[in-house]
Amino acid sequence: GNSVTQMEGPVTLSEEAFLTINCTYTATGYPSLFWYVQYPGEGLQLLLKATKADDKGSNKGFEATYRKETTSFHLEKGSVQVSDSAVYFCALSIQGGSEKLVFGKGTKLTVNP
């Protein structure tokens, strides 16, 4: 079946630290991959996406590269800010669009000043 596994949190970092949140997937077919972010008390928002192998998604200083050989889509940011504190979800979609997203369990990030 289709599934997403991401590193368990919580992750606590100091401001300006480097962030990596690991995500690996299992899929039949060729998925599109996504990172969503959920700020406290809000719904999920798309952070970035990649639709084919070797694509790099980027937004707000975050990046993730679609690695087909390792079935991974790790999220990285070079220098985190307090405002990045949120829960981050890795997700895949087999149809290539937003239909029927399968989510990982989420990783809670706390950034301290």
Add this chain to the structure above:
Amino acid sequence: DAGVIQSPRHEVTEMGQEVTLRCKPISGHDYLFWYRQTMMRGLELLIYFNNNVPIDDSGMPEDRFSAKMPNASFSTLKIQPSEPRDSAVYFCAAPRTVGGELFFGEGSRLTVL
């Protein structure tokens, strides 16, 4: 376009009562998704619609759960009778464009006592 609007934002009810959650999706697009979020299970897809027709309801946990989409601008998720284990945040989501980013509502936090 106000995005995806959910109501109520918070609901506290007693076991055995009927609960109805409402969603007004982004107008003009074909898909609508209901997700449930809990600490233990993360984000689970309950059901999704295409052109107001339920396509996959395999995620609906039991017959106590039902969902309808009488028209393109309104959907309901009903739980009858409710149980304490139904306590969760329920999200409605819809794409803004075909195959595009999935927009989430702010969620309905349900507490069943």
